Amino acid sequence: METENKNKDPDYLTVIAKLINVIIILLIIIVILVVINFCGIGNAKNNERVISETKAPVMEQKAEGLAAWSAPDTTEISTEQNSELIRYGRELVANTAYYLGPKGKIFHSGNGMNCQNCHLDAGSKPYGNNYGSVASTYPKFRERSGTIETIYKRVNDCFERSLNGKALDSLSREMQAIVSYIRWLGKDVPRGIKPLGAGIVEIPYLDRAADPGKGRIVYDLKCARCHQGNGGGTLNGNGLTYKYPPLWGDNSYNIGAGLYRISRFASYVRNNMPQGASFENQQLSDEEAWDVAAFVNSQPRPARDLSKDWPKLSGKPVDHPFGPYVDEFSEEQHKYGPFQPIAAARKK
Numbered sequence: 001m002e003t004e005n006k007n008k009d010p011d012y013l014t015v016i017a018k019l020i021n022v023i024i025i026l027l028i029i030i031v032i033l034v035v036i037n038f039c040g041i042g043n044a045k046n047n048e049r050v051i052s053e054t055k056a057p058v059m060e061q062k063a064e065g066l067a068a069w070s071a072p073d074t075t076e077i078s079t080e081q082n083s084e085l086i087r088y089g090r091e092l093v094a095n096t097a098y099y100l101g102p103k104g105k106i107f108h109s110g111n112g113m114n115c116q117n118c119h120l121d122a123g124s125k126p127y128g129n130n131y132g133s134v135a136s137t138y139p140k141f142r143e144r145s146g147t148i149e150t151i152y153k154r155v156n157d158c159f160e161r162s163l164n165g166k167a168l169d170s171l172s173r174e175m176q177a178i179v180s181y182i183r184w185l186g187k188d189v190p191r192g193i194k195p196l197g198a199g200i201v202e203i204p205y206l207d208r209a210a211d212p213g214k215g216r217i218v219y220d221l222k223c224a225r226c227h228q229g230n231g232g233g234t235l236n237g238n239g240l241t242y243k244y245p246p247l248w249g250d251n252s253y254n255i256g257a258g259l260y261r262i263s264r265f266a267s268y269v270r271n272n273m274p275q276g277a278s279f280e281n282q283q284l285s286d287e288e289a290w291d292v293a294a295f296v297n298s299q300p301r302p303a304r305d306l307s308k309d310w311p312k313l314s315g316k317p318v319d320h321p322f323g324p325y326v327d328e329f330s331e332e333q334h335k336y337g338p339f340q341p342i343a344a345a346r347k348k
Helices: 002-039 042-054 074-079 083-094 096-100 151-160 173-185 212-222 262-270 286-296 331-336 340-347
Strands: 140-142 147-149 242-244
Touching: 074 083, 083 096, 083 173, 147 151, 151 173, 212 286, 262 286, 331 340
Parallel strands: none
Antiparallel strands: 140 147
16 A cells, blocks of 8 residues: 555646646736736737727617707806806807907907807707717717827817817817816716717618709708808808808818718708707708708818828728728719718628
């Protein structure tokens, strides 16, 4: 028996030693993975980590059984610690050109339009291109710039594109006020959520190209009385701001603005135009919305250097009207459609 035990002891010790070696190797692998995850190896990995930490996952709520987003009552502003700044931000959104326009009281810039000419009711109207989900979803990665964008960057995009003006200093009182107001509007929206009624509700693609000729008829019947036959808009009595903004020409948004994509313009007017229309009381059909969008965006407007937009071509929207593209469809089809074949080819 003694001889037999002596023969088994070395085998037993060998097995234990092998197990210890395996455990050590596993621990080393775990340590390496932890280091890669938290520290990153190379710029590419580190950038991926930053994006995952900073980009808020956006989850569309389903319509069934859920109420649409509605803005907080403005009387609640007085309860906020920075109430004065929030009120000033709302005033700047409603009367942007009075303070920051071509004849602005603070500085001269832009085309004379107000933020609320596109973001209705000072960015508070449900389905009216509102700010309801801005605070909950920014900072986030945007394909247009290929970077993670803050609310400050997004606001300045509007100043440079939709208002065709200059960017604000992010430390200025005016920028701080606008951002404070936007954050106040979205204060009840959970992080990462885009609620029903926030922003713009997209409408379905047509099975044909949008027709600027048909759109001209829609415009003359339902839009010209406010925006004028020449698209020049209607000024307020002060001569500084627009009651009804110019839809084309030197004083309108430039070719880099979001509304220059006809899917954005069509979706916007479908639920908000002409005056008095709403999501619950639509006055245009889908076809009319697409056609009038095609007409308006076929008219002349200010240019902009777009060479740095969409650094990754595969992220460019199907209705972006300027090449190059990752597909073989023409600029004409990318501008007016039909968009279904382009979208189907992208999926493949």
